[in-house]
Amino acid sequence: xxxxxxxxxxxxxxxxxxxxxxxxxxxxxxxxxxxxxxxxxxxxxxxxxxxxxxxxxxxxxxxxxxxxxxxxxxxxxxxxxxxxxxxxxxxxxxxxxxxxxxxxxxxxxxxxxxxxxxxxxxxxxxxxxxxxxxxxxxxxxxxxxxxxxxxxxxxxxxxxxxxxxxxxxxxxx
Amino acid sequence: xxxxxxxxxxxxxxxxxxxxxxxxxxxxxxxxxxxxxxxxxxxxxxxxxxxxxxxxxxxxxxxxxxxxxxxxxxxxxxxxxxxxxxxxxxxxxxxxxxxxxxxxxxxxxxxxxxxxxxxxxxxxxxxxxxxxxxxxxxxxxxxxxxxxxxxxxxxxxxxxxxxxxxxxxxxxxxxxxxxxxxxxx
Numbered sequence: 001x002x003x004x005x006x007x008x009x010x011x012x013x014x015x016x017x018x019x020x021x022x023x024x025x026x027x028x029x030x031x032x033x034x035x036x037x038x039x040x041x042x043x044x045x046x047x048x049x050x051x052x053x054x055x056x057x058x059x060x061x062x063x064x065x066x067x068x069x070x071x072x073x074x075x076x077x078x079x080x081x082x083x084x085x086x087x088x089x090x091x092x093x094x095x096x097x098x099x100x101x102x103x104x105x106x107x108x109x110x111x112x113x114x115x116x117x118x119x120x121x122x123x124x125x126x127x128x129x130x131x132x133x134x135x136x137x138x139x140x141x142x143x144x145x146x147x148x149x150x151x152x153x154x155x156x157x158x159x160x161x162x163x164x165x166x167x168x169x170x171x172x173x
Numbered sequence: 174x175x176x177x178x179x180x181x182x183x184x185x186x187x188x189x190x191x192x193x194x195x196x197x198x199x200x201x202x203x204x205x206x207x208x209x210x211x212x213x214x215x216x217x218x219x220x221x222x223x224x225x226x227x228x229x230x231x232x233x234x235x236x237x238x239x240x241x242x243x244x245x246x247x248x249x250x251x252x253x254x255x256x257x258x259x260x261x262x263x264x265x266x267x268x269x270x271x272x273x274x275x276x277x278x279x280x281x282x283x284x285x286x287x288x289x290x291x292x293x294x295x296x297x298x299x300x301x302x303x304x305x306x307x308x309x310x311x312x313x314x315x316x317x318x319x320x321x322x323x324x325x326x327x328x329x330x331x332x333x334x335x336x337x338x339x340x341x342x343x344x345x346x347x348x349x350x351x352x353x354x355x356x357x358x
Contacts, residue, residue: 006202008204011224012224012225012228012350014200014203014228015203015225018196018200018203018225019229019230019231019232019236020233021195021196021199022229022233023233023240024192026237026246027174027246028175029188030175030179030246030247031249033196035275039295039298040305040306042302043302044306046299047303058306059309060305060310068186069185070185071189074196075193076190077189077190078194078284079197079280079281080190080194080197081194081195082280082283082284083197084198084284085198086284086285092285093286095289096289097289098209098273098287109289112289112293113293115293116272116273116293116294119293120279120294120295120298121298121304122268123275123294123298124268124297124305125304125305126263127298127301128261128301129261129265129305129312130264134269134275137258137262139226140249142226142234143230143234143237144250145335145338145342146251146253147250147329148251148325149250149253151253151258151259152253152261152262153262155258155259155263155265156265159264159266159269159270160215160270163267163270164212164215165216168212168216169216
C-alpha cells in the first residue's frame with residue numbers, strides 16, 4: 001500500500017483516475033463533477049439564515065436551489081479527500097502564505113489574504129458567469145465535446161496566464 | 174440505467190460526498206492542490222495541471238462516449254455564448270491567477286492546511302457567487318445571451334461524425350502530451 005503514502009503520483013495517473021471518476025459520476029449520478037455550483041448553494045443557504053423570503057425570491061436561487069444535495073456535497077468531500085491524502089503522505093501543514101508568494105511578495109499574511117480574497121471573488125463571479133469551473137467546463141465539458149466548454153477553458157487559461165505573468169514577471173519581478 | 178438511483182436524494186447526497194472525497198484525494202496526489210503548481214502552469218514553467226487535465230479528458234472522453242453509445246449516460250452539454258463563456262471565462266482566469274487555486278483545488282488546498290485558501294479563497298468564492306446572484310436578473314436576458322455559439326457540440330459545429338472527432342481529439346491530446354514529454358516540460 002506504498003502508493004497511498006507517496007507524496008505525489010504522476011499527474012498522468014491521477015488524471016486518468018479523475019477521468020474514470022468522471023465517467024462513474026455520469027453513470028451513477030447523471031452529473032458532471034462540477035465544483036463552483038456548491039458555492040452558490042452554500043451562499044444561498046447562508047443568505048437564507050438572515051433573509052429567507054428575500055433569498056427564495058431571487059431568480060438565481062430558483063434555478064440553483066440552495067440545499068444540501070449532490071452538487072453541494074462535492075466541496076466538503078474534496079476538503080476531506082485532500083486532507084486524508086495529505087495526512088497519509090505526511091504533507092499536511094497549516095500555513096497562511098504559500099512559499100512561492102512569500103519569495104516574491106513577503107510572508108506578511110495580510111497582502112496575501114487581500115489578493116486571495118479578490119481572486120476568490122472574481123473566481124466566484126466568473127465561474128457562475130461562464131456556468132462552470134475548471135472541472136465542470138475544463139474536464140467534464142471537454143469530455144462531452146461541448147463547444148462552449150472548450151472555449152471557456154481556453155479563456156480560463158488566457159486570463160490566468162496574462163494575470164500570472166503580470167503578477168510574477170512585472171509586479172513581483 | 175440507474176434511473177432509480179439518480180432519483181434517490183439521500184443516496185445522491187452520500188454519492189456526492191464520496192465522489193468529492195475521491196476527487197479531492199486525486200487532486201492532492203496529482204499535485205494540483207499546491208499554489209506553486211497552479212501558478213507554475215499559468216507562468217508556463219510547470220505543466221502538471223495540463224498533464225492531469227488532459228489525462229482525465231483522454232480517459233473520460235473515450236469512456237463517456239462509449240457508455241453514451243450504449244445508452245448508459247446522457248450528455249449535459251449546453252448552448253453557450255460569447256457574453257457568458259468568453260467574458261465569464263476571462264473574469265475567472267484573472268481570479269484563478271490572483272488566488273492560485275480554482276473552485277475545486279481551493280477546497281483541496283484547505284484540506285492540506287492552506288489558510289489563504291480558506292479565509293481568502295473560499296470566503297471570496299461565497300462573496301463572488303452572491304454578487305452573481307444579485308446581478309443575474311440584469312445579465313440573464315442581455316449579456317449572457319449575447320453572441321450565441323452556432324452549435325452545442327464540436328461534431329455539430331464541424332459537421333463531422335462524432336467518432337471521427339473523438340479519434341482526432343484523442344490523437345491530438347496524446348500527441349500534445351508526447352510533445353510536452355519530448356520538450357522535457
